[in-house]
Amino acid sequence: EAQVTQNPRYLITVTGKKLTVTCSQNMNHEYMSWYRQDPGLGLRQIYYSMNVEVTDKGDVPEGYKVSRKEKRNFPLILESPSPNQTSLYFCASSVSQGGGYEQYFGPGTRLTVT
């Protein structure tokens, strides 16, 4: 089954404790992206990756890091989480860069930073 998976689905952590949210897709997609969703603000793009070892900033990259060492995986790293990073996070993948393709989303990770 074609899918994007994220782990963990729910996470409660404390300020400053480094964490990683994993994202994996089994569709051999080149393009992957991370978004956060906050009430009233919609989804905002954090980082995206056009292919292995190629990443770039989205609209709200501050406080986040990513890496793309393999095509299927695109982890999101919060080196020192803060309460303003409490949000619902979605990973997405798409067959290609260039903007014209459907993005497939993972089920979301609900993160709370206290």
Next chain:
Amino acid sequence: RKEVEQDPGPFNVPEGATVAFNCTYSNSASQSFFWYRQDCRKEPKLLMSVYSSGNEDGRFTAQLNRASQYISLLIRDSKLSDSATYLCVVNGDNFNKFYFGSGTKLNVKP
């Protein structure tokens, strides 16, 4: 100014009604336009892409007006199962960046 703006609603309509949503975007260089559907904080799923000539998929019709920089979604013969939040998505002049509207909530009532 936000890149993409939508009326948050909610739109409360009876079953069988026709309902229309609009979405305006600020970047005239945008090339790709989509409507996604999101159920109750689940993941967004593509409803339809929006093409310059307009496109239709069953009860759903999407249109693009480049001159006025808006896209629209028309739902005919609304079903209870259409109740969801509809997200307008536009790419930026960097085609790898995407901007989402905050969504329009639709409630279809029996």
